[in-house]
Amino acid sequence: MGLLIAGLEETGGCAKIQGMNKRPALVWVISVFMFLSAAWSLFSFYLIFGGVVPLDAASQAYFASIGILDWLITGAILALNLAGAVALFMLRKLAVNLFIGAFAFNILSVVMAILQTSWAKVMGSDGLIGVAFGWALAIAIILYARNLAQKGVLH
Numbered sequence: 001m002g003l004l005i006a007g008l009e010e011t012g013g014c015a016k017i018q019g020m021n022k023r024p025a026l027v028w029v030i031s032v033f034m035f036l037s038a039a040w041s042l043f044s045f046y047l048i049f050g051g052v053v054p055l056d057a058a059s060q061a062y063f064a065s066i067g068i069l070d071w072l073i074t075g076a077i078l079a080l081n082l083a084g085a086v087a088l089f090m091l092r093k094l095a096v097n098l099f100i101g102a103f104a105f106n107i108l109s110v111v112m113a114i115l116q117t118s119w120a121k122v123m124g125s126d127g128l129i130g131v132a133f134g135w136a137l138a139i140a141i142i143l144y145a146r147n148l149a150q151k152g153v154l155h
Contacts, residue, residue, distance in 0.1 A: 024153065027088055030141055034085035038078055073109045077102050088145055093154045096145045103138045
C-alpha cells in the first residue's frame, strides 16, 4: 500500500497535482478549430463531388488534374491535423510532431500543385493569401504546442 498524500492523484504511473492538468483555453480553441476545419473540408469535398456546388471551367480542370498522390497527401494532412488536435487536447507532446508533419505535407502539397496543375489560376491572389494565412496559423499552433511542451504542460 502506498502513502496517500493530500492533493495528489495517481494516474498512469505519474502523479499529478489536482487542478494542474486543466487544459489551457487556447488548447480548447485550437482543438475545436481543427475538428471544425476537418469537418468543413470533408463537407466541402462532398458538396463539390456530389455536384451540389457548380464549378467553373478552371476549377473543373484543377480537380480533374489531381492525382492519387495528391489525394493521399491531402488525407495525410487531414489525419495528422486531427491526430495533432486529439494529442493536444489530451495534453501530449506528440501533438507538436503531428502538427509539424501536417505542415510539412501541406507545404509539399502546395508546391506540387503549383508545379503540376492550374492551381494558381484557380486559387488566384485570394487563394494565395489564404494559403499564407493558413501557414502562419499552422506555425503559430506549432510554436504554441512546442511552448506548452517546454513548460511541461504537455506530457
